[in-house]
Amino acid sequence: MNALPATQPVIDMAYLLASVLFILALKWLSSPRTARHGVRAGEVGMLLAIGGTLLQHGIVDYKWIAIALVLGTGIGIPLGLVQMTAVPQRTALSHAFGALCVTLVGSAEFYLRSPDLSHFTMAVLALEVILGSLTCTGSLMAAGKLQDLLPYRPLTYTGQNVVNLCVLAVALAVAGYLTLHPGATRLFPVIVALPLLFGLIMVIPIGGADMPTVISLLNAYAGLSAAAMGFVLDSKLLIIAGALDGSSGFILSVIMSRAMNRSFSNVLFGAFGQLQPAAVAGQEAKTVRSATAAEAAAILDTASKVVVVPGYGMAVAQAQHKVRELYDALTKRGVDVRFAIHPVAGRMPGHMNVLLAEADIPYDQLIEMDDINGEFSQTDVVLIIGANDVTNPAARTDADSPIYGMPILDVDKARTVMVIKRSMSPGFAGIDNPLYYLDKTFMLFGDAKAFVNDIVHELNAAR
Ligand code: NAP
DSSP, X not given: OOOOOTTHHHHHHHHHHHHHHHHHHHHHXXXXXXXXXXXXXXXXXXXXXXXXXXXXXXXXXXXXXXXXXXXXXXXXXXXXXXXXXXXXXXXXXXXXXXXXXXXXHHHHHHHHHTTSOOHHHHHHHHHHHHHHHHHHHHHHHHHHHHTTSSOSSOOOXXXXXXXXXXXXXXXXXXXXXXXXXXXXXXXXXXXXXXXXXHHHHHHTTSOGGGHHHHHHHHHHHXXXXXXXXXXXXXXXXXXXXXXXXXXXXXXXXXXXXXXXXXXXXXXXXXXXXXXXXXXXXHHHHSOOOBOOHHHHHHXXXXXXXXXXXXXXXHHHHTOHHHHHHHHXXXXXXXXXXXXXXXXXXXXXXXXXXXXXXXXXXXXXXXXXXXXXXXXXXXXSEEEEESOOGGGOXXXXXXXXXXXXXXXXXXXXXXSEEEEEESSSOOOTTOOOOGGGGSTTEEEEESOHHHHHHHHHXXXXXXX
């Protein structure tokens, strides 16, 4: 019997601690109060996992590992410094790299071990490679769309879904054959190449702004492929980390789809986000009332209860610090100011919470949609800052609207509504917003940061 290497207990302990830290990281990340601990736990866990792996006695040469570490660090540091609005595409890139790694490891294992692979191991390895390949190109495509390097709107053609599913079906059929005949090495490239193609064509018909949901779904696939790799390599740590990653990705996708009142299949096959010609044409006929920063400041000055609704435009304009100044100016005057948080405002889960926390807005003033909706009828002024779809009353009233049934913030029930946005352009869903044509609504046309700044200036000058 071979004696275990002396480092094995150290490696086992490092992996065990890393697993515990990954679980704690997810638990802590679920609340803004403990999120920082969650990030730290994840970092330390990853460090232990990498450290433990470097101690493996099977490593014969550290040269390539050192090169990879330097390369990875060189890519990772700038990726960690991107703007908050670029986090979805940054995350997509991380998934692409992770999935590429899983695919390469799976391929190497196949060629090293074929034909001596059990049916179970071959089945799991095929799953690993298929999920890894489609996640890699799908994530790259998603990142390209979100970064505006590729067309943002869905690209569709007749029969697209059938073509896509056929490509995947052929890959799965070949995977089935390989499971039964693990020695058929010539067929192996098919289960890499077809899913690589599938990843691309799967994401082409999806609207750019649906990418966050798709990214969390790809996150789930990447996690599952890593868990599959754990079975192939007999690594409990990989199985645990992959399962955590996969299940949390699925749960997040479900939460996001629910908040948009969409099903997975609608997100994946619905080509959402196309401009609706009827809505765009309709908006020309109607008129809106606009107001200046001075008029908006005067309206806010007379209010006793104000609800601010932040959205994607606030994130784009990076207006959160100006919003904090507005909050200070109004609360100094004794105005009760709250923030209404819609679960899918912005472009990623928790987007608004993160930005407002960055600007040190007290967390207890951020009220979730279900809690604040009952309060709008007693609200003097709702100030919408770069939000659109999440305030669209058509979701409640127009059964033909693409967002019909999506839970929204009932801002139209407030006494006065003011909307800061640059134009009458639609938001992510590509549809007109009837809120803008109500008698009680004032449009404040301009960039969110500049307009809020002007309002603060007017309020301070009026003191
Ligand atoms: P939205 O409906 O996309 O509207 C954002 C508005 O911000 C636009 O109408 C735009 O109008 C305005 N805007 C853009 N840049 C601006 C700037 N610099 N200054 C002022 N305004 C600016 O955003 P939302 O109301 O936050 O809703 C989010 C949407 O994204 C929902 O439809 C949701 O389903 C979807 N989504 C969210 C997530 C998530 O996880 N949060 C994930 C996937 C999809 P102008 O161009 O006229 O300025």
